[in-house]
Amino acid sequence: MTAFYLRWGVVLVIAMIIVGMTVRDYEQHLASVSPAQILDDPPHGDVRVQGLVKAGTLQGNLEEGFATFALGGDQATLSVEYKGLPPENLRELKLLIVVGQWDPASQVFRARELALLTHYGFVVSAYLVGLLPLLLVLFFMGRKVSLLFEEIKQSKLYQSE
Amino acid sequence: MNKTMINRVIRKIQRYKGWFGGAAALCMMAGLYVGLLASPPDYYQGEVARIMYVHVPLAHTSLLAYTVLFGGSIWYLWKRDPLVDNMCHAAAGLTALFTLLALLTGMIWGKPTWNAWWTWDARLTSFIVLLLITIGYLMLRTFIDDPEREARYAAVLAIVGFVDLPIVHFSVEWWRTLHQPQSISMRGVSISSGLLIPLMLMSVGMSLLFSYMLMVRTQMLYLVNLLDAKKGRLLSQFHLSKAES
Amino acid sequence: MGRKKIGILVSVLIVGGALGYLALGNFGENLVYFFTPTEVKAFSSDYYQKKVRVGGMVVKDSVHALTEKTGLTFELTDGESTIPVAFEGIPPDLFKEGQGAVVEGYWTHGHQFQSHMIMAKHSEDYMPMELKRAGVELPKKDFMKSLQQ
Numbered sequence: 001m002t003a004f005y006l007r008w009g010v011v012l013v014i015a016m017i018i019v020g021m022t023v024r025d026y027e028q029h030l031a032s033v034s035p036a037q038i039l040d041d042p043p044h045g046d047v048r049v050q051g052l053v054k055a056g057t058l059q060g061n062l063e064e065g066f067a068t069f070a071l072g073g074d075q076a077t078l079s080v081e082y083k084g085l086p087p088e089n090l091r092e093l094k095l096l097i098v099v100g101q102w103d104p105a106s107q108v109f110r111a112r113e114l115a116l117l118t119h120y121g122f123v124v125s126a127y128l129v130g131l132l133p134l135l136l137v138l139f140f141m142g143r144k145v146s147l148l149f150e151e152i153k154q155s156k157l158y159q160s161e
Numbered sequence: 162m163n164k165t166m167i168n169r170v171i172r173k174i175q176r177y178k179g180w181f182g183g184a185a186a187l188c189m190m191a192g193l194y195v196g197l198l199a200s201p202p203d204y205y206q207g208e209v210a211r212i213m214y215v216h217v218p219l220a221h222t223s224l225l226a227y228t229v230l231f232g233g234s235i236w237y238l239w240k241r242d243p244l245v246d247n248m249c250h251a252a253a254g255l256t257a258l259f260t261l262l263a264l265l266t267g268m269i270w271g272k273p274t275w276n277a278w279w280t281w282d283a284r285l286t287s288f289i290v291l292l293l294i295t296i297g298y299l300m301l302r303t304f305i306d307d308p309e310r311e312a313r314y315a316a317v318l319a320i321v322g323f324v325d326l327p328i329v330h331f332s333v334e335w336w337r338t339l340h341q342p343q344s345i346s347m348r349g350v351s352i353s354s355g356l357l358i359p360l361m362l363m364s365v366g367m368s369l370l371f372s373y374m375l376m377v378r379t380q381m382l383y384l385v386n387l388l389d390a391k392k393g394r395l396l397s398q399f400h401l402s403k404a405e406s
Numbered sequence: 407m408g409r410k411k412i413g414i415l416v417s418v419l420i421v422g423g424a425l426g427y428l429a430l431g432n433f434g435e436n437l438v439y440f441f442t443p444t445e446v447k448a449f450s451s452d453y454y455q456k457k458v459r460v461g462g463m464v465v466k467d468s469v470h471a472l473t474e475k476t477g478l479t480f481e482l483t484d485g486e487s488t489i490p491v492a493f494e495g496i497p498p499d500l501f502k503e504g505q506g507a508v509v510e511g512y513w514t515h516g517h518q519f520q521s522h523m524i525m526a527k528h529s530e531d532y533m534p535m536e537l538k539r540a541g542v543e544l545p546k547k548d549f550m551k552s553l554q555q
Contacts, residue, residue: 012189022197030208040163052496055471055478085539088204091494091503092471093478116207117499123211126269127197130215130262134370137258141377148384149175152167201534206500210532275525276498283441290424297420304413314414322421326427334547337439337461337509337555341530342547349545353533 004146008139022124030118032097037072042104048076049109050097050117058092070111071098082111089116166391170242171383174376181373188366196359203356212270214359218367219263220288224326226256227291230298231323234316244383246312249319250302251378255371257295264288270372275339283332284340287325294322308386413539440508442484442553454513459551460489461508461527469503482507482519485550491519502525506549 032048060067060082067082067090077154080098084088089096100111121125196214203210216277230252237245267285268278279285298318305311333342344351440461462482469480477494480503491509500523501507513522531544 011186015193018190018197021194025198039341055476056473058471064289076375088535089502091469094474094490094501095496095499109322116202117209117273118207119209122209122269122273126212126266127193127215128220130266133258133262134374138370138374138377141374141381145377145380148381148388152384153389163427201536203532204538205502205505205528206532206537213532274500274528276500276523277525280439280525290428293424294421297417297424300420301414301417304410304417306410318418319422322425325425335555337553339439339461339525339527341528342531342552345549348547349531351531351544351546353537353542353544355534356532366530403416 001146001150004142006044011135020072026120030120032118034076035071035078036076038102038109039076040098046099046101048097048099048115050095051078053090053092053094053096055092058090062086062090078109079107080109080111082114084112084114087114090114167387168198168245168383171380173224178373178376178380181376185366185369185373188362188369191361192362192366195362201355201360206274209270209273212266212313213356214363216263216266216270217360218261219266219343219366221364222286222367222371223256223259223263223291224329225368226252226259226375227295227323227326229375230256230295230319231326234319237312237316238320241309243308243312243386245380245384246308246316247313247382248375248379250382251375253295253298253302253315253319254378255374257292257299257370260288260292277339280339282338282340283336284329284338287328287332290325290335292328294325298322373402412519442487443482443485443489444484446513447487447517449513454515454530455538457510457512459508460491460519461506462489463549464501464503464505464507466503484553489513489519491521493521493524495522495524497524498526500528502526505529522529 019020022071032049032050033043035049035051038049039046049071051073054070054072054077057070058067059069063086064088065082065084067087068081069082069090069092071078071080080102082098095117097115098109098111099113100109185375192214200211202208217336230249232243233252237249260272264285267288272278298315301318302311302315305314318372330343332338333340334346350357440459442461443462446458446460450467460482462484465481465483465488469478471478475494477492477497478497479490479492481488482491483489493509493511506527506529508525508527509519509521510523510525511519513519529546529549531546533542533544
């Protein structure tokens with residue numbers, strides 16, 4: 001039985017390492033803030049802001065990779081100026097993430113990249129829902145089989161044939 | 162102690178199953194790493210497309226598991242080997258598990274992409290029918306006392322239920338559905354290599370995991386049956402000796 | 407013994423019922439998951455104001471966000487016919503011009519489709535943004551054909 005638990009321990013440790021790396025990767029590269037947080041506490045350097053492209057505010061020339069729009073959150077709205085590659089996913093009434101820097105002097109967010117929502121909660125729950133039950137079922141089945149083999153070994157069922 | 166009372170195949174499985182479990186763990190660990198960390202997001206769905214690497218392998222393994230159940234049922238009716246029946250019973254339990262998980266992960270993928278947790282299109286409906294068939298199969302087995310009759314009836318039911326499999330597979334080609342068509346089909350492969358590698362790793366890993374789980378579950382059902390049978394005989398011998406003394 | 411027999415019957419009924427539902431209820435020709443714009447245009451007046459689903463491709467440059475209320479108007483096509491859609495609410499993330507959508511709502515006497523619910527019907531190709539920008543096209547099913555099944 002010790003070998004059995006040992007093998008499962010190794011699997012668990014490796015799984016934890018991958019989960020840890022994923023969480024760290026998300027926090028470093030993908031986590032985003034709301035427009036209100038930008039206004040309350042103006043950040044330095046690159047940030048990712050998530051909001052809704054407000055209806056009737058999108059202007060510019062998308063084919064040339066230039067656009068201005070208002071990005072709304074629950075409490076506050078940012079004016080965004082985008083310059084970069086022609087955006088694939090920009091339209092009004094769309095939730096998205098703008099990547100760039102906040103310019104406090106002109107009160108404009110200068111975005112150089114637009115990204116889709118990460119939906120990380122959905123991704124993580126799909127992996128947990130999809131894999132955890134498999135591991136649990138496998139663990140209890142494996143344990144049962146080991147116990148059954150032990151029971152057969154120890155019992156005198158086969159000696160007095 | 163006379164271990165040779167245990168079926169030769171079950172002892173073989175005990176010896177070699179670890180290789181399958183180990184290979185499954187390796188493939189899936191690599192798949193998880195590449196899928197979650199070392200592959201690009203999709204151009205249209207973004208990060209959420211990563212759910213594909215767990216949902217699609219679960220779904221195809223469900224079909225694989227039922228195919229094993231179907232093949233095993235024919236084999237059983239032909240040879241009447243109780244061990245084959247144990248394997249069918251194990252495959253059915255695993256089909257139910259994998260089908261349920263494929264449905265759940267599909268729902269979690271559907272909400273952020275389609276904007277619906279569930280919809281009654283041909284793919285989703287035929288897939289939930291697969292779950293119902295397997296549940297019906299497992300229920301049937303609990304209601305029949307005679308093991309031989311149980312195995313026979315169950316095998317017939319499994320063979321009848323197999324008609325759902327081509328329907329699941331071709332539903333997206335035959336009918337109007339919300340679900341997208343097959344990404345890997347006669348048309349070619351519609352997934353670029355960066356996203357195909359984690360999908361393949363997880364798919365191969367999931368198939369290996371299924372074969373490993375099938376071995377363990379078959380062993381489990383066989384050993385439980387064996388112990389029951391032997392205990393039954395021992396009990397009667399015990400009664401016999403009591404009666405004699 | 408009686409309870410066992412009932413159990414067997416119920417199990418068989420579950421399997422038979424599920425398969426029967428597939429064969430008769432859902433996939434008979436009398437019931438389709440969504441209509442195409444061509445079929446909607448040919449609707450007899452019985453279908454007006456009746457809740458239906460319509461599937462098609464969102465026409466390029468046809469999406470306009472409303473400013474007076476949250477919503478938008480766009481056109482949906484199956485390659486043959488095009489219908490105007492008025493939608494109230496926030497459309498899903500993957501709703502996009504040139505991509506598939508299934509809208510739920512009703513066809514009005516004014517020959518406009520009114521909807522409160524859009525579902526995005528995405529295609530089966532997957533690739534990183536860099537490849538898409540480079541103009542890579544992976545083999546996939548003709549979207550308009552998938553509407554005609």
